[in-house]
Amino acid sequence: MLHQTIERIANADAQRLCVTRGAETRTYTEALARSGELASSWPAQMRGRVGVFMPNGPEMVAALAALDVLGSQAFLGSPFWSGEERTSAAEIYALDAWIDDDDASAVRILTETIAPSSSGAVTIFTSGTTGAPKAARHTWASLASPVRVSTRFEASNWLLAYPLHLYAGLQVFSQAIFNGASLHIPADAEVDSIVNALVDRRVQYASATPSYWRRILLTGDADKLATAPLEQITLGGEPIDQPILDRLANVFPSAKILHIYASSEMGRILAVDDGLAGFPASYLDANPESGVSLRIEDGQLLVRSEHRMSGYDDRCPVQTDVSGWFSTGDLVEVRKGRVYFVGRESEIINVGGNKVSPLEVEEVVRSVGGVADCRVFAVSSSIVGQMVGCEIVLDEGASDDDVRKAVAAACAGRLTPPQRPRKLQVVESIGLSIAGKVVRS
Amino acid sequence: MSATLDRVIDQIKNVYANKGATPPALSSESVLGPEIGLESLDLAEIVVRLEEEFGNDPFAEGMVPNIRTIGDLSNLYG
Structure with a gap:
């Protein structure tokens, strides 16, 4: 094929x-x-x-x-x-x-x-x-089943930011190749190379994780970025928060911004294009992604999908029946008619029996003026098992001391004692995995 | 005051700062707990901070005597 x-x-x-x-x-x-x-x-x-x-x-x-x-x-x-x-x-x-x-x-x-x-x-x-x-x-x-084939994609230019050995990379690859489009891979992982690929190759469709986009917006050449002819920006691979959607909309006002939720096992599960984090709760009754149904059980999102894999390889030590409802391991919460991702079940930090979602903490820290990016992770504690640690990257020119105080005040006001970061470090940048995702372990 | 006690008190003050609170007067006799505005998780935070400051965590190493005051805590690191 x-x-x-x-x-x-x-x-x-x-x-x-x-x-x-x-x-x-x-x-x-x-x-x-x-x-x-x-x-x-x-x-x-x-x-x-x-x-x-x-x-x-x-x-x-x-x-x-x-x-x-x-x-x-x-x-x-x-x-x-x-x-x-x-x-x-x-x-x-x-x-x-x-x-x-x-x-x-x-x-x-x-x-x-x-x-x-x-x-x-x-x-x-x-x-x-x-x-x-x-x-x-x-x-x-x-892999091709969720691909949208359209003449508007023919001979268009796509950025391949994800590794091609992962589902997200194969999805971008399939979307481009099955439409006869051109795929553009940055020369290396440096932000300048990514910006060069976006601008010099006239990329119209670019898909990456929110962490990847944050890195580009934080350290990329803003004047050059503004000339990128992006028509559609897609985010996926990690939960999407409102600030990154807003920042992208601000920097690329004419681009359509889409976020996608997919998994290696289930394929493409849903897409959201209304500029808001989370997805409408109406998707639980009728998901616009055809052939994919959703439901929530014990706070976890379950999926049944026609885009799914045929199964794990016969030699895989783990075998799961994927023809029915599949547990994604992603925890969700329904608030005001919208479903929000609150983290991976495996990433929850257990502070003396209180379950803390790193994402909820990151959302508060990231909203503080002077904070360009942050990462929340578990700090081991001999007293309560785990506590919340947080690394922050400062905006250019922001004062270390002022930002620490502002973060402390925001967290004290908006988070419960178990949620509050007990260890705060200022770092130059947040490390990303090969898939462009934040590493929490 | 010993140098160790000074360092312990400095770290305890950081815990107040981290919750946007002003520390009361602290001394070796101050009783760790609600009396000086500290919650149980604050005590756990103090231990994490002291581990960074002194490079060891006596609480992870097994038996520790009853810790009531800042002075008791300081003795574990001194």
Whole structure:
């Protein structure tokens, strides 16, 4: 399906740009040629279960198309995994071969013969869990099922900010490629490179986590950013708060701002475009995302979805029936006709038996003048188990002492004693995971 | 006053500042608790701050004697 799409677009427009990374460019015609070259030169093991541990780039796109044409089962893992992590995944999932770095012709062969493959699959290792990573099995058809195909997207420009081995990255990739659009990957993770990609590549559609957007707005060249021709900004991967929606609307007044909630297992679950955090409670009765139903049980959001994976890989140590209601692990609260995400069940901080949502604390801290960004996490306490810690990044020119006092006053006034940060540190920047999410552990 | 007691009292004052309150007069005899406006979580915060200040947490290391006053607390770090 992926290979056919690339071929169709290459035949229709030989010069159409498929993917760029920094100064590198590859047209659909070149992507097709490279994928054909790989498919015809790869050893037989590449028709079996294949690990792909490649960085975002033109070579990974060609490799995915080549694996698709061969009907291989691709297992997408992080390019930052250590040798040990790759070997462990290869053993658990009985991989026949893997490819990594930026050269898909250098194949690491792991087995002598391969078991016949029934059909192609794109399997994603889910992030953020402990123990062996779970492997959510999709196909290009299931990945493409939420894609909006429209002539307005044809030959448009998309930013690929998410790693391509994660569901969010594959979603942006599918949305762009299945519409014949061009994908643009920043040369590296530096904010200047991201701003350059947005402006120099004339990006119209950009999707990233709120943390990623905060970083761009905080340290990006504001004058240059203002010239980015963005038509649609999408946020996802983390709960969305009102301040980031407002800041983006302020900096990019002509862009439509959308936030999406999705998961590796369930695919795209819902989208919100009214500029407000959370989602309308009416979605619980009738979700505009067709084929996806929602309900709340014990404060947790449950989902039933037609965009879901076909299942965890057979060799995955954890097996869950995903045909019915699926527990997302995301905690929600209904307030005034709107459903708000209050955090991951696993991220709740337990302060002497009081459950504290890091997000509720962050929302208060982030609203204080002089605070550019913040991160709330658990601090271990010998007296009450855990307490709330908070790192803050100051706005340029803000006084450390004044901001600390203002944060303390805001928290004392608006938060309960267990919610109040008991350890406050001023830092230069907030660390993000490879998926662009705040790391809380 | 000992240097340790000074440092302990400074950290306790930070706990008041963190809740937007003005500390009362504090001495080694001050009884830790509601009398001087401290809640139980404030005491836990004091211990976290003192761990940063002194690099150790006597409460995590097992048995500690009864701590009633600021002086008792200071003795654990001195």
